Amino acid sequence: MSKRWPSKLWVVRHGESAGNVARDAAHAAGRPDIDISARDVDVPLSALGHRQSRALGRWFAALPPDTKPEIVLSSPYLRAQATAEEIGKASGFAQGFSSLVIDERLREKEFGILDRLTRLGIEQRHPELAASRQLVGKFYYRPPAGESWCDVILRLRSVLDTISLHYGGKAVLIVAHQVVVLCMRYLLENMDEKEILAIDAEGDVANCAVTEYVFDEEKDGGSLVLTKYNFVAPLEREGAPVTSSPDANVAAR
Numbered sequence: 001m002s003k004r005w006p007s008k009l010w011v012v013r014h015g016e017s018a019g020n021v022a023r024d025a026a027h028a029a030g031r032p033d034i035d036i037s038a039r040d041v042d043v044p045l046s047a048l049g050h051r052q053s054r055a056l057g058r059w060f061a062a063l064p065p066d067t068k069p070e071i072v073l074s075s076p077y078l079r080a081q082a083t084a085e086e087i088g089k090a091s092g093f094a095q096g097f098s099s100l101v102i103d104e105r106l107r108e109k110e111f112g113i114l115d116r117l118t119r120l121g122i123e124q125r126h127p128e129l130a131a132s133r134q135l136v137g138k139f140y141y142r143p144p145a146g147e148s149w150c151d152v153i154l155r156l157r158s159v160l161d162t163i164s165l166h167y168g169g170k171a172v173l174i175v176a177h178q179v180v181v182l183c184m185r186y187l188l189e190n191m192d193e194k195e196i197l198a199i200d201a202e203g204d205v206a207n208c209a210v211t212e213y214v215f216d217e218e219k220d221g222g223s224l225v226l227t228k229y230n231f232v233a234p235l236e237r238e239g240a241p242v243t244s245s246p247d248a249n250v251a252a253r
Contacts, residue, residue: 004164005224006172008067009213011184012056014175015049015086016207017079020245023118032121040108040115040247045082052208052240053083057090059210059234060173068094069173073159075106075180083208084175094171103162105155108247109179112146139193149196153183160187178205178246188213188224204244206232 022036036043045053060068072093074084084100087093114122114129123130133141142148163172174184182205186196205211212228219225232242 004168004222005215006071006163006167006170006213007215008171009163009174009188009224010069010172011174011176011181011211011213012083012087013178013181013205013207013209014045014075014077014079014083015052015056016046016243016245017043017049017247018046019043019079019247020049020207020243021046023247024245026118030120032118032124034116034118036116041077043077043079045079045086048241048243049079049083049207050086051238052235052243053086054090055238055240056083056208056210056234057087057092058238060087060092061090065095067171068092068097070094070097070170071101071167072097072173072175073101073103073106073163074174075108075176076102076104077108077177080106080175080177084173087173087175093173103159105159106174106176106180108177109149109152110145110147112143114143114146137193137197139197149179149183152179153186156180156183156187181205181209181211185211185226185229189226203230204246206230206235206242206244208232208235208240209244210234 019036022034026034069092072084074080081100081102088100114126117125129143139149142151182196182200185191185199210228210231212231213224214227216223216225235242
């Protein structure tokens with residue numbers, strides 16, 4: 001049973017991206033559109049995002065050698081891969097670490113027709129969709145050509161199956177996105193809709209914040225136990241500003 005789960009699991013949101021910056025600018029100016037030309041998958045880290053990622057990498061580097069990440073899984077999105085690579089450059093991975101595993105199931109939630117619209121933009125251009133989302137709620141609402149939180153959870157269930165099958169007893173790091181972090185909590189802690197949305201309502205997951213689980217043999221016959229959430233001390237120690245702006249297309253999150 002002790003081999004089923006990782007010995008330690010970290011789930012990290014990527015560093016600040018150019019999309020985060022563009023979204024803040026659009027909201028500050030009261031614009032309906034978020035001005036960014038790249039596909040969501042190609043949105044890079046901002047200069048601050050690189051700095052945050054290096055700061056987090058140095059925190060991992062300071063961990064005891066036998067507790068550093070042995071396996072690193074990343075969303076295929078550029079901002080997540082760049083975060084993982086910066087962590088690795090700061091010697092944050094275990095000795096003998098070989099490669100970064102890109103897993104498309106860890107990608108950002110897809111927003112479909114509502115992509116790159118601010119909340120104002122959605123209300124102006126798609127008032128019927130804004131009303132539908134208000135009625136259904138963000139957990140179950142699926143925009144046209146997009147995903148609901150439940151859709152994200154469905155693909156993450158198979159990610160956890162893969163981790164359980166292949167990485168039992170290992171120290172595993174996942175680098176992904178805000179909704180992925182929250183949906184992982186939903187799954188690992190057996191939450192319901194009300195519980196996870198209450199956590200979401202408390203505030204955004206900070207860029208490069210750490211969510212950490214440690215395996216406990218005594219709990220429920222062996223399970224992962226949450227030890228850190230939205231942990232930003234590694235950034236604060238390095239003097240890297242903490243940011244928690246949602247991603248560029250987050251109005252429909």
